[in-house]
Amino acid sequence: MTLEEDLAAEQEALATLLDGADADAWATPSPSPGWTVADQLAHLLFFDVRFTEAVSDPRAFLTELGRSRSMGRDAYRLDALVQGHRLADGDLLGAWRASRPALLAAVASAAPAVRVPWYGPSMGLRTAVTARLMEAWAHGQDVVDALSLTREPTPRLRHVAFLGVRSRANGYVVRGLDVPDAPVRVELRAPDGQRWAWGPEDCDDRVVGPAEDFCLVVTRRRHPTDVALSVVGPAAVSWMAVAQAYAGVPGVDRRPGQFARAAR
8 A cells, every 4th residue: 555545544534433533532631741632633624634734735824824833732732632623514534535536636736845834844755644544543643542443553653653663863862862873773673574664673672562552552552661672771761761752742641540451
């Protein structure tokens, strides 16, 4: 499957989980403080619409970017939730599904080498699409946790893992910390049994384990002590403590033991 097909599949997987959700489910608090399940989807809807705009009409997006900077980060995040709910007009799931064809069409018609403006640094098109897939998966995890649902990991996690590896420096930078010089080897067991690996094979610092667990840590949906990753070496340990595959401030961490599970 192409990256765009994987994005569509990841979004639809979350939509399918929410098919038939009643008012109580939508109002259920999520692990993000102050956010309900409905807020999680309103967030995705708003920023998917903004992403479509960034790809298809960069000038209009830059106007929106100016608005976000004039409002300030916290006010804009809250306003994005309000706007997301307004875009949905009472049918969040329907509105999110309806927004996806325009997003995919914008990506399909964009020049492969285009730079996509965003709230942080601009990104190449493939990286930007990968980031949307990561967001759908990560906020989907918040929904899964809030509603005590289960979902099977898929090979689409490779995109999230890749972004997590590529953004290693980001977790330090957003905290004002120095990035360690030492490389880290990452070896992950994919859902289909394959091995995904990044970094020099002879590294002393290593992160090894299930791909899903790595993705949960780099999207800050699990505390590193609550997953079955083997983390060896000071550079690897410090990375897992600050790992963050998305731009912006870290947000509220998951507490140790909040979502603990046995090693697999």
